[in-house]
Amino acid sequence: MAEKxxxxxxAAGFLGSHLCDALLAEGNRVLGxxxxxxxxxxxxxxxxxxxxxxxxxxxxxxxxxxxHVDYVFNFASPASPVDYYRLGIETLLxxxxxxxxxxxxxxxYGAGYLHASTSECYGDPEVHPQVETYWGxxxxxxxxxxxxxxxxxxxxxxxxxxxxxxxxTHMVRIFxxxxxxxxxxxxRVISNFMMQALRGEDLTIYGDGKQTRSFTYxxxxxxxxxxxxxxEEHDPTNIGNPGEFTMIxxxxxxxxxxxxxxxxxxxxxxxxxxxxxxxDITKAKALLGWxxxxxxxxxxxxxxxxxxxxxxxxxxxxx
Ligand code: UDP
Numbered sequence: 001m002a003e004k005x006x007x008x009x010x011a012a013g014f015l016g017s018h019l020c021d022a023l024l025a026e027g028n029r030v031l032g033x034x035x036x037x038x039x040x041x042x043x044x045x046x047x048x049x050x051x052x053x054x055x056x057x058x059x060x061x062x063x064x065x066x067x068h069v070d071y072v073f074n075f076a077s078p079a080s081p082v083d084y085y086r087l088g089i090e091t092l093l094x095x096x097x098x099x100x101x102x103x104x105x106x107x108x109y110g111a112g113y114l115h116a117s118t119s120e121c122y123g124d125p126e127v128h129p130q131v132e133t134y135w136g137x138x139x140x141x142x143x144x145x146x147x148x149x150x151x152x153x154x155x156x157x158x159x160x161x162x163x164x165x166x167x168x169t170h171m172v173r174i175f176x177x178x179x180x181x182x183x184x185x186x187x188r189v190i191s192n193f194m195m196q197a198l199r200g201e202d203l204t205i206y207g208d209g210k211q212t213r214s215f216t217y218x219x220x221x222x223x224x225x226x227x228x229x230x231x232e233e234h235d236p237t238n239i240g241n242p243g244e245f246t247m248i249x250x251x252x253x254x255x256x257x258x259x260x261x262x263x264x265x266x267x268x269x270x271x272x273x274x275x276x277x278x279x280d281i282t283k284a285k286a287l288l289g290w291x292x293x294x295x296x297x298x299x300x301x302x303x304x305x306x307x308x309x310x311x312x313x314x315x316x317x318x319x
Pocket of ligand 1: 190
C-alpha cells in the first residue's frame, strides 16, 4: 500500500504523540500540528531524527493548510479539568473553530477523518454503563461546560460534514486514559496519585472517593483508535476499559504498585464531578474485534518508570 501522509492535530499531547508513534510504526508519514498550549515538545523529542515525521507549531483555531493529506486525526484540545478550567475560552475555540478548520482540510483533500471525542459527552450520566446511544446529562453552563459542550459541538460538526459533504468521518469517545507522557501536573487523578505516592505526600481524594472511573491504558486506546479509523463506522464509538474503580480503590492500586506508605486525605469535590463512568464496549468489540488487554494494576506498573523520572526532575502533582 502506498505511504500515506497523515495530519495529527495535538501531536505533542499525551494521546497525540502516542498516536503519531503508532501511525509511523505502520509506515505512514505524519505531519503533526500543535500550538503547545498543553502539549510538550518532550513528547515528540524521540522523533527528532525520524524523517517521516514533522511538527508545525500552529494554532488550528485559525484557518490553516499545509497541503494535501490523506487522513486527519483531530486530537487538539486541553483535556484535563485543570487545563480546561485555566484555558476555558481556548478550549471552546479549539473544539468549535478548530474542529471546523480540520474538517475543511479533510473535505478539500478528500481525506479520511477521525475526531477524538470523549466520555464527557455523557456528562454526569444517568445511564450506566454508558452506551453510545445515550445522549448524556451535561450542565451547559457549569465549569466543565467549556470542554463538554465544545466536544459535543465537535461531534455535531463531524456528523454534519459526513451528512452534507460526505467526508469519511469517525468519532471515538475516549474514557479516562493513562500511561507514560501523561502530564505529571495536569491534575488528573492518575497523575496526581502517582506523583503524590512517589513523593511520599498524602493522596488527595476529592469528595468521599466513592465516585467511579474506568481507566484505559494508552496502548489499548491507540490500538482501538487505529482500527476505528479504518472502519466504515461514522457514529461515535466508545473505546475504553470497562474495569470500574472508585477513587479510593484507585488510590489503593497506586499505593500497591508504588509500594508507597502515603496516607489518603480528603478534599472538596469539584462542581459537576461525574459520579460514575464506565464504557459499554459492545459496539467496539463487535465492529472492530477490539477489547482492552491491560488491566489497571499492570498499566500502572508500566507507567511507574515514567512517573519516577518526573519526580527525579523535580515535577510535582498539581497543587
Ligand atoms: N480526583 C481525586 N483526586 C485528585 C484528582 C482527581 O479524587 O487528586 C477525582 C476527581 O474528583 C474525579 C476523578 O478523580 O472524580 C477523575 O478525575 P480526573 O480529573 O482524572 O478526570 P475526569 O474523569 O473527572 O475528567
